[in-house]
Each structure stands twice: as structure tokens, then as C-alpha cells.
Amino acid sequence: xxxxxQPPSMDCAEGRxxxxxxxxxxxxxxxxxxxxxxxxxxGPQYIIHxxxxxxxxEMASLxxxxxxxxxxxxxxxxxxxxxxxxxxxxxxxSGNTPLVFGKGTRLSxxx
Amino acid sequence: GAVVSQHPSRVICKSGTSVKIECRSLDFQATTMFxxxxxxxxxxxxxxxxxxxxxxxxxxxxxxxxxxxxxxxLTLSTLTVTSAHPEDSSFYICSVRRLAGHNEQFFGPGTRLxxx
Numbered sequence: 478x479x480x481x482x483q484p485p486s487m488d489c490a491e492g493r494x495x496x497x498x499x500x501x502x503x504x505x506x507x508x509x510x511x512x513x514x515x516x517x518x519x520g521p522q523y524i525i526h527x528x529x530x531x532x533x534x535e536m537a538s539l540x541x542x543x544x545x546x547x548x549x550x551x552x553x554x555x556x557x558x559x560x561x562x563x564x565x566x567x568x569x570x571s572g573n574t575p576l577v578f579g580k581g582t583r584l585s586x587x588x
Numbered sequence: 589g590a591v592v593s594q595h596p597s598r599v600i601c602k603s604g605t606s607v608k609i610e611c612r613s614l615d616f617q618a619t620t621m622f623x624x625x626x627x628x629x630x631x632x633x634x635x636x637x638x639x640x641x642x643x644x645x646x647x648x649x650x651x652x653x654x655x656x657x658x659x660x661x662l663t664l665s666t667l668t669v670t671s672a673h674p675e676d677s678s679f680y681i682c683s684v685r686r687l688a689g690h691n692e693q694f695f696g697p698g699t700r701l702x703x704x
Contacts, residue, residue: 520695
């Protein structure tokens with residue numbers, strides 16, 4: 478069963494912020510929210526992850542709701558190179574276990 | 589720089605032949621590596637977990653005699669697709685998980701297999 482729900486696709490104008498939502502209503506207290514993206518014909522790339530606090534790095538920001546049942550990945554100034562499939566994954570971040578991928582959101586950045 | 593490499597990046601073979609794909613962890617030793625398969629317009633599906641010095645663990649529905657995995661060292665795992673058929677044509681991706689820092693999973697660039 479999928480632990481996360483994401484819209485199948487989204488468009489974003491180049492230079493604007495891209496806000497990608499993810500629902501994870503059954504998340505457990507010890508589970509983190511991870512975001513990866515996959516550009517066409519490449520391996521997935523780690524973006525960011527968080528437990529309950531909002532996080533920011535050089536690539537993106539992650540906003541997690543107070544009840545932790547949903548989150549939003551924000552690309553502050555989307556470029557054409559950000560066109561990719563974005564995956565929101567929930568898991569415990571303990572031990573050497575593989576990530577399980579859902580269907581993700583296909584983000585198209587438009588010039 | 590790259591953390592995980594794969595070789596070859598793409599391969600085209602005839603039906604019935606075997607194809608070997610190499611996965612190398614470049615930045616750290618990995619006792620465990622993961623193999624995924626991805627069909628066009630689909631998500632990544634975990635095939636197996638490769639364990640250094642022991643047998644691989646296969647996901648349900650993945651034939652272990654068809655997809656041979658050898659994890660001979662802490663930096664190298666190989667996936668051999670035996671007697672490949674057109675339905676095995678896919679994008680094969682390996683990965684390793686760093687058990688430190690962000691504990692993120694690093695993925696190789698993938699190998700595109702086309703079986704004619």
C-alpha cells in the first residue's frame with residue numbers, strides 16, 4: 478500500500494516557485510519524509526528530508542504540517558532543468574533498508 | 589561527483605544472451621546495495637538487495653535464477669540478466685545507502701537494456 482499520495486503532474490512557469498504537495502496521513506512518529514527527483518533517463522537524486530521541522534538546503538525547502546500528515550516541497554525559482562518526476566517517500570531512516578517509490582509527480586517547468 | 593557508477597550505460601543484445609551490469613560504490617564501502625528496475629513511464633521497482641559475502645534477497649516475483657546477483661566486494665555488485673528476452677528490456681538502476689549524515693540513498697546513473 479502506498480504511504481504517500483501525490484498529484485500525477487504539475488506545470489510551473491520558469492522562474493516561479495514550484496510547490497509540490499504530498500499527503501502522508503498514516504505517517505508514524507519515527508518516520509521521516511524524503512524527497513527525491515528523477516530527471517529523464519537518469520537515476521534518482523536526493524533533494525531533502527525532514528522529520529517535523531521545516532528544512533531548507535541549496536536545492537529546496539520542505540514544509541511539514543504540524544500534524545505531519547502532509548508536506549510541500551518548494552523549489553523557489555524553478556528552471557527548465559528542474560523538469561523531472563518528484564518522489565515523496567516516508568520511511569524510518571534507520572538501518573540499511575531500500576526506499577520504496579510511489580508514482581511521484583511529474584513536474585514540467587515551462588519557459 | 590558521482591557516488592555510484594554503473595557500467596555499461598546502455599546495452600543492446602540479442603534474445604537468449606546474458607548481460608552483466610556492474611555497480612560500484614565510489615565514495616564508501618557498502619555491505620548492501622539495491623537493484624531496481626524501471627519500465628517506461630513507470631516508477632522504480634525494487635528487484636533485490638545485494639549483500640556482500642552472502643546471497644541476495646529477491647523481491648516477490650523476481651526470478652533469482654534469471655537475475656543473478658554477485659556482491660563480491662564492499663564496492664562492487666553485479667547483476668547478470670541470463671537468457672535475456674525482449675520483456676527484460678528495461679532501465680536497471682543500482683543504489684547504496686550511506687549509514688551516516690542524512691542517511692540518504694545514492695543511485696547510479698542506470699543501465700538501459702534493450703533485448704532484440
